[in-house]
Amino acid sequence: MSRIAYVNGRYVPHREARVHVEDRGYQFADAVYEVIGIVNGRFLDEEPHLDRLDSSLKELRIAWPIGRPALKLVLREVARRNHVSNGLVYFQVSRGVARRDFGFPKRTRPSLVVTARWTPPVSADPGAGVAVITVPDIRWKRVDIKTTGLLGGALGKQKAREQGAYEAWQVDDKGMVTEGTSSNAWIVTAAGELVTRPTGNEILAGITRQTVKKVAADLQLTVIERPFTVAEAQAAREAFMTSATSYVTPIVRIDGRPVSDGKPGDVARRLRAEYLRAVTAVEPFM
Ligand code: PDD
DSSP: OOOEEEETTEEEEGGGOOOOTTBHHHHHOOEEEEEEEEETTEETTHHHHHHHHHHHHHHHTOOOSSOHHHHHHHHHHHHHHTTOSSEEEEEEEEOOBOSSOSSOOSSOOOEEEEEEEEOOOOOSSOTTOEEEEEEEOOSOTTTTSOBSOOHHHHHHHHHHHHTTOSEEEEEOTTSBEEEESSSEEEEEOTTSOEEEOOOBTTBOOOHHHHHHHHHHHHTTOOEEEOOOBHHHHHTSSEEEEEETTTEEEEEEEETTEESTTSSOOHHHHHHHHHHHHHHTOSOOOO
């Protein structure tokens, strides 16, 4: 089946989808993006993702390329044209095309690109869980803005892959875990409390993180927002990660050391099942 992408108002074959060489997203990572998970024909947490796109655009003073209702139609159309009932939509807005100059161009239309990708249907069962390694957090100081400037994370993820791990947890210069390269980081203490780093400039305020906080409250679980060290995570009862594409995924190994018995814990299992139940309780689009 041939894939279709949306580029600035047109639906085009994926292999022909392109933007100009002087797009500022390409030259300066002057662009923001979102990833929304799709499960059984439903967008997960669509409105919060669009709210976050709005804040990222505001931070960089980039205008919406099309209105919010129009964007929602395009997301659906791209998912439908690609027959993606399970997977994700990716959408990116750059400041647009202009002669290369660090300062903002005066009159430039923002570029909008949307793609969709299929993944196998998700299971509430997390399987065996995943391993993470830790790496120094070498990213810039505004990772709360969801820009396409992702090289720090890409280097971390590559190192994880080369070491047979699924994700890299990034660690700040005080030895505290910030977040994964493309996910938020959580632990469960011996007392059964959930711990995750507070939002701020040092992490992306994950939409999944936000929803999991609500789900945890519904399950009468306590969530404490504070930084934690790698050693605390290795000694924790459980560890897990959250993101639009990994949902809630248990972490069973950190830098080669098993977390508890090296199997997914009960809290992460329950949160994953409840999270998926909560976010799929919306109207399907296909
Ligand atoms: N990444 N932290 C970082 C650095 C991320 O890139 C992501 C998401 C998250 C989790 O945010 P959310 O729950 O809103 O997906 C945290 C997406 C999935 C990506 O870049 O592919």
